[in-house]
Amino acid sequence: MKNQNKLRQLLMLLFIISIGFSCQEAEAPEEENEVEIFTDIELIFTAEDGTVVRALAEDPTGGLAVNSSFTVQPFTLKANTTYTLTFELLNRLVNPVEDVQEEILDEDDEHQMFFEFTNNAFSSPAGNGNIQNRDGEINYLDFDDNGLPLGLRTRWTTGGPLENGTFRVWLAHQPGVKTATSSVNDGDVDFDITFEMTIEE
């Protein structure tokens, strides 16, 4: 009899526990800022006379969709003109919109921008850039704390007219492996975009 009472108490306890467990409601996790993402990568060519040429590569889903795709605007530069190339790098998926460039500047010793373009499209730098060949000429205007090039600011002097040219930009992320000889084959790729480029008289 005593045992039966205990058993009844135990069953009662189990019943209460199961009611307790079975009514739990999950709460949504806290909102996160997707910081790994670029939605907008814009090239800004500023000529010495102040003319600005912009070209936007845009992925509104930040690559997070099962059907992600992106658009790349072509751009046209003037022949025999010197430009300074800067960037606008944004992540519009977060609120407020994040300027990813600030983070790259904070970690300048881990990043480097590499370029590849139609051979001899520019009079300076000559050649086809430093993606295929690490030692290819690029006019870097900014450097990290170790004196190595960063590439958020570069100088370009166009050559003569060009049609169906390409201009490829590759941001390498090289934590701990960025050196004077590190190339696109070292570390990881933050982005790699090829723009269509025309040069006119």
Place this chain on the structure above:
Amino acid sequence: MTKSLYLGILGLFLFLSPLWAQGQASLRGIVYDAQSKEPLIGAIIQLETEPKIRQASDKDGAFSFEVQKKQPFNAQLFYMGYQTQEVKLEPDKVNLIFLEPDETSLTAVEVQGEKFRQDGTRSLSISNIGSEEIGRNVTASLGTLLGGIQGVSFASFGSNIQLPIIHGLYGNRILILNNGFKHGFQNWGSDHAPEIDIQSAESISVVKGAAAVRYGPDALGGAVITESHSLPFQTGLNGSISSGFQTNGRGYNSGFNLSEGYDRFSWNFGGNMNIVGDRQTPDYMLTNTGAREYSIYSGGRYKIAENLVARANYSFMRQNLGILRASIGSSGAALIRNFEADRPVIIRDFSYDINEPNQFVTHHLASVKLDWNPWQDNYFSFRYAFQSNAREEYDVRRNADLPIIDLNLTTHDIQADWTHRLAPNIEGVIGGQLLAQSNGNNPGTSVTPFIPNYESFRASLFWVETLSYQNSEWEFGLRYDYERNSVAGRERTQAPFSDLFTFSNFSASLGYINQINNTTTFRSNVGTGWRPPNMAELYSFGQHEARQMFGLLRYEEDSEGNLRNDRVVPIAESNVQAEQSYKWVNEIEVIGQNNRFSASVYANYIANFIFWRPIGVVGTLRGPMPTYIFDQANAFFTGLDMTYEIQHSGNWESRIGGSFIWSQNVERNEPLINQPPINLNYELAYSKKNVGPFDNLKVALQPMYTFRQFQAPREIQIRDLIEGNVQIDLSSEIFDFMAPPPGYFLLNGYAKVEKGKFAIGLQVHNSLNTRYRDYLNAMRFFADDLGRNIMLNVHYKF
């Protein structure tokens, strides 16, 4: 080792011998395990008469001698892995003999099946790994250790993470029952191995078949059961210390275990540590494949009354597991470069450092058990366990110091069952279980949570009854499970979503065992099982490690056949259904005088089988990203496992085994992905007692061959997808980014010597330093598998 083996074979021989003794009186008895109170089959009872008469206990642990004189006889009892005991057998009564497990024996041998068969699994195919084999593989993970069993293989995610695969099924179709409780961990994907220190286990058994009736939906594909220290009473302080070194990864490990048993109380305490640096292939270092693992475990057992025993256990494990650096790219372009490179793109000098990508996990398990035996043949067991699992995973990314996955999972598990004997030939067990799991994402990962928060509750009832009739046994089982899940997560836009859903179903099984003759046993089991989809299968979302993954509810097909993932689909609107399995397993086992043969054949149909597969490469500003989705289809698995063991002469023995599995997506008539290839293995062992200065010597060679997986999906290279040479949509035939690697031959081996309380073991893996890649290793896309590894281990037991 040799001694026990010899005794075992002798036992078998005697078991098969006809009994010729005739006489005036009978000496009868039953032999039990003093801990579990289970009858021991095949224990040897030797009457100290002239000449000595021996007999082995039968399947109920019983024996019976006919003797000439009605008087007490002295007898000795031998059983593998138990202390030898001398008893006085009284005539014409049932002598009950309890054998204590032999904790200090270095020679404890693999204990064959019967000891661990629980009700509800008798008619299934079960394999065991005993303490000797566990102790020999000090640094092995649960997955690799079990991979030696026919029909069991393992899927790996590099050299530190291995999950067991039973008959082609893995992940949360395989229940990991740690010390009686479902191991409460992030059991999803191929990259989460159970955080169990196998060195704290005394034995591990694998139930190959639908054990769902006994253990619930998680055991749809089988179960892996680890048993911790048996905590015997009345044993002096004993323990062991071991320490070892391995060449590949320059790893070192050490561990200890202490236990003591008084009249009413016993305890144990132990711990292990394992530190490995970067491993290497025959040609290069595998950068960032080091591991650091620490564990402690402890238990106590107290006899409250003669028929009431309480037991408490606690274990803790902490792991930091490195993952091959070259397996991950912070962008798709980098990842594709990793895919296409012959050698990993990042190879650094050897280091013990573990950087990103890595997994940092801690697991606590605290449990209490109460065993009550109020009447003869009636056992009640109450068990409760609390588990807390914290997992942080780090990826290579700009915010690498933040975990990309940061989850806490707590599990409460309450079980009660009643083991009974209703009639002399009917016995069974009725039980129930309440399982509550709560999963929470810790904030601060800076990515949309890969899986949502959830509260999951399951209530289950089961009933298993075994009916013995002559040489046959029939086993009936029925189970009902109810599961409720409350889910809350974040969409891509960070908008919250939530869902609430329940699943419930019956499972049933019917088993048949026939002892055809003295040497041959036939087992057959037909079972149904079901399994609700797990959270990762439903809600996986985002880029992690080597892939971008979308769960069943994270994508949908629009009217034009395009994939979309603008929203999380409520389960009620989706076509998602629980898996439903029907499995038939047959096993025949023939035990001869000096050989043993077993073969099992199975067929398994799983409706709504859930699997992940590549769906293409999406374009992103960071480069093309290989993308995978979860999918459901009806699947069929069939296969054969075989083992043949033979004792050639006193010192030589060998074992040959092989397993074959054929599987198909029968709905679309195409292969399944990541299924185990055919495997053949052989072991030739030589053992001898009293060799030179040593008490025991054992040397074994273990050649094995794994075939190329010829049932793999077609290959479509990432480059072809990027360049648009191939178009893929939901109805396209399944493919993989890389063809399966060629078959490979490995030569492994070990040697072990024992002297008194010392043992030294030497083990070699991949002794020929063969270059190979394993189809089931996710790292095969990026690097070769491990080169030669020599492990030296010293063991002292007292």
